[in-house]
Structures are given as C-alpha cells and as structure tokens.
Amino acid sequence: MASRKPKPEAAGAAKPARDSVSVVADLMFPPDANMHGTVFGGKVLQMVDKAASVCAMRHAGKPAVTVAMERVEFLVPIRVGTFLIAEARVHYAGRTSLEIGVEVYAEDMPGGTRQHTNSCLVTMVAVDAQGRPSPVPPLRVETPGEKARAAAADARRRARRPS
C-alpha cells in the first residue's frame, strides 16, 4: 500500500491579503542590461522572486521557498534608467503553499510615468526548520479584486492537480 504524507493543519487565524502586499524596487543601471541595451529578464525575475518571498513570509510568518514560477510575461522592453517596481500579493493560500501574483511596473525617470511591464505567478511553500512543508494561515479576501484573484488561483490549482 502506498504511504501517505500526513496533512498538516492550517496555521492560525485567517490573515487579510492586503497585510502581506510587498514591494521590491530598484533603479536600473547599465550592469542590469542585456546585449540589446534593455533590462535583462533574469534581473526582473530576481526582483519578482524577492518580492514573492517577502510576501509569502509575511503571510506565513515563517520561512518560505519558491517551488514554481509560471506565466511569466515580458510585455514591453525595460530601459536602463527606469525605476523598476515589483509588487507581490497573495492570491490564494493552500495548506502549505501560497500562490503569489507579482506585477512589475517601470517608472520613467525623472518623468514618473508608470508602465506595466511584467506579470508572474509564483508558488511559494512555507517550510519548517528541516525544510519540510509547513502549514500557512488561511487567506481572508475582502475586495472584489481579491475574491476574483482567489477564485482564478483556485481554478489553476485544481487544473494542476486534479483530485
């Protein structure tokens, strides 16, 4: 008979989605560029991963690791000299995993005009001291946008792992 992993209980009271919104921002310099003179995709992904990590740890209240990145979209090239902002929010809380949505904006300097440049979905897993999956608090969604994002994440999760 196949052995089954014990399912950890949820950790504590539900936390509002707005409480863990996290931002990583940086001014893009020449070392951040690729051979085309625009910002290297890996630089953007690093900022996305950092923003998602902080967001996940704020919600989980414990360490969290990246298990998957999906639907990474690079919508427009990003110029050196722009102020890049990665904004992460929890879309959905599972038992030990969190789907985090990260939106990236390039703010023109010194003009200040903002352009949406990237979207990404990151799944983070909260871990214990041994690096094993550990329960996360449920997510409280309040606004219509938060509810819509949670429903879409739930549908994606079901599609990924039908049970």
Ligand SMILES: CC(C)(COP(=O)(O)OP(=O)(O)OC[C@H]1O[C@@H](n2cnc3c(N)ncnc32)[C@H](O)[C@@H]1OP(=O)(O)O)[C@@H](O)C(=O)NCCC(=O)NCCS
């Ligand atoms: C993340 C890690 C701890 C998960 O361990 P695991 O034994 O595979 O975990 P499980 O199968 O019990 O799954 C744990 C959760 O992750 C989710 N998950 C696992 N793989 C996934 C994937 N590829 N995509 C989306 N979710 C995934 C599961 O659905 C589950 O969610 P739930 O508890 O909310 O239902 C382990 O894979 C790991 O350590 N990976 C390396 C992480 C890393 O080094 N990241 C880069 C640096 S941060």
